Amino acid sequence: MQSADYQVLIPVNTRAMALAVDYPHGHVISVHRHTHAQLIYATDGVMTIATQDGRWVVPPTRGVWLQAGVEHQIRMSGEVKMRTVFVDCAHSPLLPRHSCVLDVSPLLCQLILAAIDITPDFTDGGRDWHLLQLLLHELDSLPVLPLYLPVPTDPRLRSVCSQLMSNPGEQATVDDWAGQLGITTRSLHRLFQKQTGMRFGHWRQQARLLRALEQLARGGKVIDVALDNGYTSQSAFAAMFKKHFGTTPTAFYQPTSSVSKKNAAMHQ
Numbered sequence: 279m280q281s282a283d284y285q286v287l288i289p290v291n292t293r294a295m296a297l298a299v300d301y302p303h304g305h306v307i308s309v310h311r312h313t314h315a316q317l318i319y320a321t322d323g324v325m326t327i328a329t330q331d332g333r334w335v336v337p338p339t340r341g342v343w344l345q346a347g348v349e350h351q352i353r354m355s356g357e358v359k360m361r362t363v364f365v366d367c368a369h370s371p372l373l374p375r376h377s378c379v380l381d382v383s384p385l386l387c388q389l390i391l392a393a394i395d396i397t398p399d400f401t402d403g404g405r406d407w408h409l410l411q412l413l414l415h416e417l418d419s420l421p422v423l424p425l426y427l428p429v430p431t432d433p434r435l436r437s438v439c440s441q442l443m444s445n446p447g448e449q450a451t452v453d454d455w456a457g458q459l460g461i462t463t464r465s466l467h468r469l470f471q472k473q474t475g476m477r478f479g480h481w482r483q484q485a486r487l488l489r490a491l492e493q494l495a496r497g498g499k500v501i502d503v504a505l506d507n508g509y510t511s512q513s514a515f516a517a518m519f520k521k522h523f524g525t526t527p528t529a530f531y532q533p534t535s536s537v538s539k540k541n542a543a544m545h546q
Contacts, residue, residue: 293366294410296393300359303496307352314364315373317417318342319382319390323358324495326488327351332428334379335488337495338531340423341382343374355492361390363413373418379425386420389413424522425491427484430473434459435466439481446486447508452478487522490515491530500527 301307303323318327319341327334327342328351334342344350346367367373374380382390393413400406429439438455442448455478456466470478486507493503504515519527 293368294393294414295364295398296390296396297362297364298360298394299362300357301354303354303356303358305354305358309349309351311347311349312344312364313346315346315367316344316365317363317380317390318344318352319361319363319387321359321361321387321391323354323356324492325358325360326353326355326492328353329377330429332426333488334377334426335491336379336425337491339382339387340425341380342377343380344377345375348377355495356497361394363390363393363417365414365417373414374422379423380417380420381423383416383420386413386416389416424484425488427481427488428474428476430470432469432473434461435470435473439485442482442485443489446482446489447506449508483518483522487519490519490527494527494531503527 301323318325318336320336320338322338324338325336325342327336327344329348336342365373389409389412392409396406396410427443430436438459452466453463456463459466461469467478470476470481474481476484486509490503490507493506494500498506500516501512504512507515509515509518516526519525519530523530
């Protein structure tokens with residue numbers, strides 16, 4: 279998957295084709311890119327997708343939409359069942375124009391799983407053709423989610439971000455970081471906002487929460503994840519998690535329904 283050109287997977291009579299690959303915990307797909315846009319989705323496990331400009335953390339029921347030609351690396355947390363849809367966007371103006379995290383609906387999940395079994399020799403107007411058209415229409419309607427962590431281009435700020443991503447529980451204040459960089463706190467805030475579109479405190483909170491998603495996917499206990507990411511208690515972490523993601527840490531990875539879980543298992 280690292281170096282293959284998947285353009286051959288998309289037949290001339292449609293605009294998308296799906297692929298299924300399973301990976302063990304800790305597996306890393308080295309930096310690569312594709313000639314088509316792709317929706318990277320996993321029915322199990324969590325993927326961290328890194329590009330030059332930032333990274334996305336992708337738990338089940340979410341997917342990353344990557345534009346064609348974007349170089350990226352993928353790291354697996356937990357046993358990952360990746361289900362990818364490659365899309366020819368030449369005639370799909372409604373699809374996202376920027377790489378982002380999307381909320382994968384139960385319908386789209388089932389369409390992806392069904393599309394995996396489609397072979398390139400299907401006929402126009404047949405069941406498989408209509409299934410792929412419906413998949414693209416559903417993809418058009420997905421909401422974008424705040425699971426992206428931008429990385430600034432300034433080497434000084436990148437150094438700070440690298441340290442915080444490696445050790446999200448670091449308690450140094452913004453004044454401490456500014457002092458280490460030899461700039462004023464106000465300058466750090468201004469430069470950080472300009473390059474990431476986020477306030478420094480918001481960015482650090484986002485980094486902690488996204489790291490927590492990876493740790494929870496590996497089976498980490500909520501209290502351990504909370505303390506490791508700089509929270510003073512499990513309740514404080516749970517409150518921030520729910521505020522950001524709309525659910526509790528323990529409920530986040532639960533399937534939306536027993537029916538969807540059963541159907542997904544049939545295609546895994």
